[in-house]
Amino acid sequence: MAGKRKLEHFAEMKTFANVFEPKLEEVFRADYKMKGKWKSEFFKNDHPLILELGCGKGEYSVGMAQKFPERNYIGVDIKGARMWRGAKTALEENIANVAFLRTRIEFIEGCFAKDEVDEIWITFPDPQPKDRQEKKRLTGPLFIKRYLQFLKEDGTIHLKTDNNFFYNYSLEEVKRHGYEILEATDDLYGEKIEDFDETTREILSIKTHYEKLFTAKGHKIHYLKFKPHGKAPKD
Numbered sequence: 001m002a003g004k005r006k007l008e009h010f011a012e013m014k015t016f017a018n019v020f021e022p023k024l025e026e027v028f029r030a031d032y033k034m035k036g037k038w039k040s041e042f043f044k045n046d047h048p049l050i051l052e053l054g055c056g057k058g059e060y061s062v063g064m065a066q067k068f069p070e071r072n073y074i075g076v077d078i079k080g081a082r083m084w085r086g087a088k089t090a091l092e093e094n095i096a097n098v099a100f101l102r103t104r105i106e107f108i109e110g111c112f113a114k115d116e117v118d119e120i121w122i123t124f125p126d127p128q129p130k131d132r133q134e135k136k137r138l139t140g141p142l143f144i145k146r147y148l149q150f151l152k153e154d155g156t157i158h159l160k161t162d163n164n165f166f167y168n169y170s171l172e173e174v175k176r177h178g179y180e181i182l183e184a185t186d187d188l189y190g191e192k193i194e195d196f197d198e199t200t201r202e203i204l205s206i207k208t209h210y211e212k213l214f215t216a217k218g219h220k221i222h223y224l225k226f227k228p229h230g231k232a233p234k235d
């Protein structure tokens, strides 16, 4: 039954105007048709563009889009069954400033043009803890290099995770490359949340599916915000 529903959701998603599912050959060493055109052709405005990488069901992208109609959001994930949920909610609730892009983040630089993106959120990424998995970590040097191809000079990257290993790894990487750290806390709700300004508090108050699961288990939520300043990682 679950398999049948999944297939129905996949078929339905093909009809969603807010979902983009490029074929491999459209993004692998290629420029996707929407590259540089998200604002002019989809959002039809010139508002800032914010990406959520590994968006899962898209709670963060949809939640932020609702709170901030003057900003555009794109949730990116490879898993269509999860993405269907966020895309469906956005359509049902007429939230026009959010879209979804189904692709591997390995091909993200084929999807966005230089300076097209103002901010990146990485919400509860898979930690990929084994040494041989480093190249899959979304805050690793290979990925930061990709993001730098389209993130604005002054753009910020935000990470929310419950995973100690991943938080410490990301913090060390940020320090190693001399990126500017704007926030770094290993217990966001325990000690720091009150220090943030109201807008940031509003943003951080949105809980993703995984954040709810981890919080229910008593895990602390870690948060890192940094500016890579256009510096490319050395390796």
Ligand SMILES: C[S@@+](CC[C@H](N)C(=O)[O-])C[C@H]1O[C@@H](n2cnc3c(N)ncnc32)[C@H](O)[C@@H]1O
Residues within 6 Å of the ligand: 053, 054, 055, 056, 057, 058, 076, 077, 078, 079, 082, 103, 104, 105, 106, 123, 124, 125, 126, 208, 209, 210, 211
């Ligand atoms: C642990 S889940 C978190 C989902 C959501 N951000 C949340 O907090 O509920 C990680 C998500 O990242 C996606 N993901 C991981 N690596 C990816 C990659 N290289 N390309 C695309 N999606 C990826 C997975 O498909 C999964 O939906």
